Amino acid sequence: MRNRQQQEVNNLPMRFAFSQKQFNEIMEEWGLDPKKDLDKIARIPFGGFIQKKDAPLMHESFARHHRELQAAIDADPTGEGFIKDMFFSELENHEYSYTGSAEETLDSLGLSFEDVAADPRLARGLDLAEGEIMGQQQTMGM
Structure with a gap:
């Protein structure tokens, strides 16, 4: 479960930037202007960014992972x-x-x-x- 969930997280459209250059590269990758399209992105922890349109996917993925973990815990008597x-x-x-x-x-x-x-x-x-x-x-x- 852990490996599968980690792969799903790795496949989420999240990106991480630790410099202005990296941030600009992410925005370019997404087809966004790093100065004009800031309203289309959201910060996530640890230097991460996600497009606001993809936030529901990220939230649902993490919620599903939590439910799966809890179900596995509950199944261990x-x-x-x-x-x-x-x-x-x-x-x-x-x-x-x-x-x-x-x-x-x-x-x-x-x-x-x-x-x-x-x-x-x-x-x-x-x-x-x-x-x-x-x-x-x-x-x-x-």
Whole structure:
């Protein structure tokens, strides 16, 4: 799911600019004038831009991704399946084995420590994922 969703995000008509030159190139790519057509674009986080006409597509894509994630979480009755795998993947992505902190992982999933504590499935999945990562470290002699 994660790889498919990432590919869908990569295919969205969003562009990122960190200089005036890059911004001008984006506007040219879209067939827009960088001085006259500012009303046709919207800023998004992290230096991003999207044409206002494409904003509904972006919003629906992110909402659908959230619904898919929530459905997969809801379908894991114990936290030992999808939930553990979800946490494991994100813990590795956020270098848990080095930091020992799950804070960035939870942030990336839109969860808080309180959310996890309030749901035994989430707590179990996070505990299992953290244990698996720490077990791998011990196996490798770290």
